[in-house]
Amino acid sequence: MKRSNLFAAIGLVCAPLAAHAEVVLTTSLFQPQGHAIQRAVAQWCDDVAKGTDKRVRCNLLPKPVAAPAATFDAVRDGLADVSVGIHGYTPGRFTLTSIAEFPFLGDSAEATSVAYQRIFERRLAKLDEHKGVRVLAVFTHGPGDIYLAKRAINSSADLEGMKFRVGGGMVNSVAKAMGANVLLKPVTESYELMSSGVVDGNFLPAEAVVAHRLESFVKYRTKIPGGLYNTSFAMVINEDAWKKIAAADQAVVAKLSGEPLARLLGREWDAADRHGVEAMAARGVAATPSPKAFVDHIRSSTQSLEQKWIDAAQAKGLADAAAVLKEFRAEIAKVQR
Secondary structure (H helix, E strand, O other), X not given: OOHHHHHHHHXXXXXXXXXXXXXXXXXXXXXXXXXXXXXXXXXXXXXXXXXXXXXXXXXXXXXXXXXXXXXXXXXXXXXXXXXXXXXXXXXXXXXXXXXXXXXXXXXXXHHHHHHHHHHHHXXXXXXXXXXXXXXXXXXXXXXXXXXXXXXXXXXXXXXXXXXXXXXXXXXXXHHHHHOOEEEEOOHHHHHHHHHOOOOOEEEEOOHHHHHOOOOOOOOEEEEOOOOOOOOEEEEXXXXXXXXXXXXXXXXXXXXXXXHHHHHHHHHHHHHHHHHHXXXXXXXXXXXXXXXXXXXXXXXXXXXXXXXXXXXXXXXXXXXXXXXXXXXXXXXXXXXXX
């Protein structure tokens, strides 16, 4: 056999092997073990492994490879192949994603996440704010409320003399607009801040009270109808890792990502929120419904944030930003029906 024919034959034999080579995705999450995100990502990994006959599978690390604020860069730079990041932890980097963080969007993480993913695919993805990584899904946590150690909040006057931990993104602006004194820190520092008395309360979804071991410090919960805020997340994959996956298996991963993944993440968060509420109720922490005057104060003091987002989004290239925000709210209502 001629050498050229021999190499051609070897190529024919090796090609299928290369196409079906195993890809192990190093998966790093900063959320604690047992967290809703941990459960949802583990389920997605199982589904991917099953759908690809284990040609694509995850190696879920016991500890994160980077601090929460460095998540997107860690995936971009290949320190991890897959991770979940919070957009608001890197101020100034993301603008469009704040659409999912306004007050009063709804009471279900699943509904908000599915609607967010649909709007992202239709309207936001093309503007490429996640350049350097590939987005598998965007989603939100459940509606954020106020959790306190000393007293409940029933009016704007009750905010005086208190300090609150907030995460990044829109919640920081919402809190300041309300007149709250805030400390900008990742949720992973909540325990230390509350146990030491550095802060009097946290702006959180219900699940975070249990996930971050705050039950012994939280005595009061001020509930805002429709949520005081949401937090925007993205689950992303390294571009080079994606390219290593065979085309047929990429199709499987894509089918399991997008809206199905956003729904899975949102559903797990809703279940975790219910568990958080039950755990607080068992300790005698009841939700204090916010008086209409306080809700009206929040609404009026944060109304200008929408216009600021519209202006910033238009500057980023989203020409019809006001219409997109209206479309997003309509999509949430449609999913909740």
